[in-house]
Amino acid sequence: MTFNIGGKLYRQIYLGFLGIALFCLIVAFFLAKVFGDRPMKPPPPLAAGLSLLVEPMLALPDAELSETLAELSHKLRSDLTVYGADGKKKAWSDKQRGPETVFANEFGWIRTNGDMGVASPLRNGNTVIAWRPERPEPPWIGRFGVWMALFLILVAIGCFPLARRLTRRLERLQQAVDTWGEGDLSVRATPQGHDEVAQLSVSFNRAADRIERLVGAQRLLLAKTSHEFRTPLSRIRMALQLLEDRANDPTLTRHFQSISQDTEEIDNMVGDILLISRLESKVEELPTEYVDLFSIAQDEGAHFGVPVFGRECKIRGQSRLLRRLIRNLLDNAVHYGEGKDVRLSVEKSGGMVKLKVTDRGPGIVPEEREIVFEPFFRGTQQTGQTRGTGLGLTVVRDIARFHGGRVEVTANGDQGAAFVVTFPCVDNEPPSDRPD
Structure with missing residues (x-):
């Protein structure tokens, strides 16, 4: 099964470049989604500082704890959530974030339901999580789409001259081959560069030179041979005319006339061969x-x-x-x-x-x-x-x-x-x- 993606070779090469670029962008996007947002171990000072700030507040009632967490949240610019020893949500700042149950036994990043934050274990099995600030970001498809479009435009601008340069030389070679095939054996391709296309042009010129020499030699031999035939034919015709004038036997006269007709036919054939040779060789410019x-x-x-x-x-x-x-x-x-x-x-x-x-x-x-x-x-x-x-x-x-x-x-x-x-x-x- 074949797919026709363009009538011209430069279109196929050009679309091939664009297809490869688009494929690479799609693969890069999926790899970024899978591996580009992996949890990282937070710096120890950040986790330790968060636990030192929150641990004194654990003695407060839950309602007062939430108010205190809200004040701290404003200073840290990050939403905070405290989970009890049973893993259930105990208190939170202004905005409730995170799942209802979380177990975290060590400092580190935690990701739940697409949300991400820094978990800091506290005494008595409690845990505080500072959620990553919510920033108004454009949807990934829009941001990625803009970069993808820009990248494709750059690839399109850069690849088109490359593809066109390559195929333009092939088109010139094709024109030379077509003209040569129509009978103009003097036409030659112009090699450009040092790649395979240039080598193909050189090979074509070499083959065309050899064929032109062979055909030229054949035509020259044919023309010279045909021209040389005319001299003995003329002598034969004159001799037949003399013999016919002296012959008194009607039978001999008929034979002489038959031979004369055959000689004239051979002479006409020689004339046709000479004319064809002149027309095909184009070595003589006939006036028009x-x-x-x-x-x-x-x-x-x-x-x-x-x-x-x-x-x-x-x-x-x-x-x-x-x-x-x-x-x-x-x-x-x-x-x-x-x-x-x-x-x-x-x-x-x-x-x-x-x-x-x-x-x-x-x-x-x-x-x-x-x-x-x-x-x-x-x-x-x-x-x-x-x-x-x-x-x-x-x-x-x-x-x-x-x-x-x-x-x-x-x-x-x-x-x-x-x-x-x-x-x-x-x-x-x-x-x-x-x-x-």
């Missing part, structure tokens, strides 16, 4: 500008013969990459959607620009909608087709991320698929610096 996404969509839609709906929507981006994104989505819809009622639309919604490509083809099964953007994934469950490089939708995802957007795929009603790319909208384009 304010562009009309609807205008770009119209151009690409006309190329594929696809109707385009919407209106002008400005975003900040790279027009060449945006064209590539739309082209890949339309190419995917035409081939995997079997070209059935492919539509392209651009609209503004809630401060965002949504670009949507829909078709009425077989669609994408729900199990594949999360992984359809992974490299080299080819959905074959619905269509059985394996055309393409398997990188087209990965390029779409990375281009969308480069522009601060995202892409998702859903069902297009009862049939087909709908790819939706969302971009931040630009309401007002800054004025141009160019002269008229």
Whole structure:
């Protein structure tokens, strides 16, 4: 069984401090009540002096004895009670205090019914008790409550900065880990102090450095390898073109054309790999500008013969990459959607620009909608087709991320698929610096 005392860690630590302080106060109170008011042996002069004052009065009648005790009580500022040899109350001062029966054979403190006094044995077995003066004291709960409240306030003021300082560093580390997990491998935590939290930040930075180096080396190797592939591919394409021009046999011509198509597909794959590497590595700052996404969509839609709906929507981006994104989505819809009622639309919604490509083809099964953007994934469950490089939708995802957007795929009603790319909208384009 667990108890949730706060959503944030600093609240849990803070409330834990306060709970411990409150528990200590309660325990201290009960210990004080049990052990804090124990009887003490009075100083001998006090007990002896009291007996010397009262013993001469014992010969007086009880009524006169009470009057004499009252006079002495006023001088001592303490109520007095005399008990006889049988232990019963015999005489008292102005205020009757103490129980009806008391036996005390020696000097010392005596406590009865919550009252406390000094007992002094007299001759013939009598006893006189000087009760502790009654002082108007506030109730214990009020006095103790004031001190408890003051103590808790001090603890609260002192513990909050301590708890907040500890958890603030954890929050900063969490932010660094979240940012790093989203793909920014350059982010690092700032170690503060020399405790376990600081050591955790150092360990995270060390692991992040190593992973960044490994990923960077992998991307660099992939980019260089892909770039080197293009030179022999170009030579192969040229050689095939020369052979095809000289070939008179139709069979050889068909073979040459098939090989040329395969070579072009490999070249396209290499281009996609290079583009993905550039977008993910972020080592190259690509220039951006304010562009009309609807205008770009119209151009690409006309190329594929696809109707385009919407209106002008400005975003900040790279027009060449945006064209590539739309082209890949339309190419995917035409081939995997079997070209059935492919539509392209651009609209503004809630401060965002949504670009949507829909078709009425077989669609994408729900199990594949999360992984359809992974490299080299080819959905074959619905269509059985394996055309393409398997990188087209990965390029779409990375281009969308480069522009601060995202892409998702859903069902297009009862049939087909709908790819939706969302971009931040630009309401007002800054004025141009160019002269008229």
